[in-house]
Amino acid sequence: MARIVILTGAGLSAESGLGTFRDKDGLWTKYDLEDVATPEGFARDPGLVTGFYNARRANLLAAxxxxxxxxxxxxxxxxxxxxxxxxxxxxxxxxxxxxxxxWHMHGELMRALCQACGAKWDAPAEMRVADACPSCGKAATRPDVVWFGEYPYHMEEIWDAIRAAELFVAIGTSGQVFPAAAFVQDASRAGAETLELNLERSEVSHDFEETRQGPATEIVPAWVAEMLGC
Known part of the structure; x- marks a missing residue:
């Protein structure tokens, strides 16, 4: 079991040019999450949702x-x-x-999922609503991402790892979304040291033994250098 468990959020990738969600210019200020990040939104307008994730995929490929x-x-x-x-x-x-x-608890943008048979495969740069599943042939494909109202991936393994860790570190996460917002409390109860590295204090900063603020590209390499004795 890993001795160090590191939780990363949108703030880690923001400096690579990928949009964050909950700041004043975040993605959710431009889209209604009910429309593009829920199973119900996909059922209402799969074209809108597919186009939204195609745009995010293009952004990622350029980052x-x-x-x-x-x-x-x-x-x-x-x-x-x-x-x-x-x-x-x-x-x-x-x-x-x-x-x-x-472990990608919210799925992977570069993967596709069949709603009919559960098969997963590498997504093309542009997905289409009419894309057929390579396993069952049905046009029931969607991005392999966990939407609001769906259960995150790998949760049993994640909880086990957190409860066995000696050090839990959260980087670039708002602390507003459960179950991840509760990870630090679980790690603390299990006896782990806890550290938050973030651009600014989060909703759960008070639960960490130590917090450090600054851009991820500065404070994360500095912390790693400490850990490696550089």
Whole structure:
């Protein structure tokens, strides 16, 4: 079991040019989440939802991992088997930076899901409502992302990892969305040290033993350097 569990949120990828959700210029100020991030919204207008995620996918394909992603990959490489990343992000910037021990609790933008048979596969750059599932042939495909009202992925493994960790770190997350907002309390109860690295204090900063504020591309590499004794 990993000794260090790291939760990452939208603030980690913001400096790569990917939009965050809950700041004053965030994605949810431009779209109604009921329309583009719920099963009901997809049922009402699958074309709108598919187009929204196609645009996000194009944004992701044009982006690159930043210094924070690269630092976390360096930490994992230097401490094999001891670092586990749990990300709320649906981008693949952790993997492109070199991280391998990653759980995407909200799914992956670059993957597709069949609502009919549950098959998953690599999504094309542009998905279409009429796309057929490569397994069952039905036109029942959607982005493999967890929408509001759906249960996040890997939760049993995530809770086990958090409760066994010696150090829990949250990076670039607002602390407003459950179940992730409760991770720090669970880690603390299990005896882990807790650290928050964020642009500013979050809704749950008071639950952490230590908090550090600043851009992710500055404070994450600095923390990793400390951990590696650089």
């Amino acid at each position: 690159a991992p930043n210094a924070a992603h690269l630092a976390l990959a360096e930490l994992e490489a230097a401490m094999p088997g001891e670092v586990r990343i749990v990300t709320q992000n649906i981008d693949n910037l952790h993997e492109r930076a070199g991280s391998r021990a990653v």
